[in-house]
Amino acid sequence: MKFGVIRFPGSCDDVDAQLAASRVGEAVLLWHADRDLQGVDAVIVPGGFSYGDYLRAGAIARFAPVMEDVIAFARDGGPVLGICNGFQVLCEAGLLPGALLPNAHLRFRFRQVTVEVVNAGTAFTRACTPGERLSLPCKHTTGRYWAPGDELDRLQDNGQIVLRYAPGENPNGSARDIAGVCNAAGNVVGLMPHPEHAVDELCGASADGLKLFASAAAAYA
């Protein structure tokens, strides 16, 4: 199992994502300007401030040369995980529904949150059980998930809501407490909290984040 972590100018969680993925498989960094996915089995679009988040978070990164290959890889069913800024990039690229807006309170939020696994059938939640609670850190200013009301109904009906903030835990005003969504096929997943920062109890409040990486690796076991 080989993970590829995209590195854009302005990415800052790429190395943590690589370290997290390397606990369950091989993990390499993929430079944004290279059109070569190096034969990876899964792609991670990490957190940070790609291209300075100019214009809108993720708006310019989606046109990076490597993204053309990531989009083709995702359309072929390849597993793609977008974390925080990576989630924003995948929404801008049209691989995931909806958009991320500035937090309702306009404040940067950095704290541990509890999320509930709603869909345990995606490429990155297979190692979880439905209703399972995960403790993950979040750190963002633009994390308010939004989609039109009828689209939210559709996502709910299709099982595309993957993670929800537990009651009272919504840190940003996201619609219906949504913390993570997937595409219709379930191979592309995006979430605002950071599983890559929660892989070792020695340097974090939990190791729950490892389950997302283990889920992807399980398909190749």
Added chain:
Amino acid sequence: MDEQDGRVRARVLIRPKAGILDPQGIAVERALPALGFSGVSNVHVGRLVELDVEDAEQLDDMCRRLLANPLIEDYEIIAGGA
């Protein structure tokens, strides 16, 4: 028309769509009374993009594909204005 070398000066105004919570607008609306400005409502904060273009016909496509996110934002193109 404000043209130079066949280029047209254009402005694109981008606003949060009506009905979507605009916390920046709310923050500004709440700050104004503190300075003594009363009677202000319906404040929204957006973006202004200024650009010179050779082909103003392409502006709409530019807006839909990059300058605005049509899911969450409305845009207004003012081409050739002062």
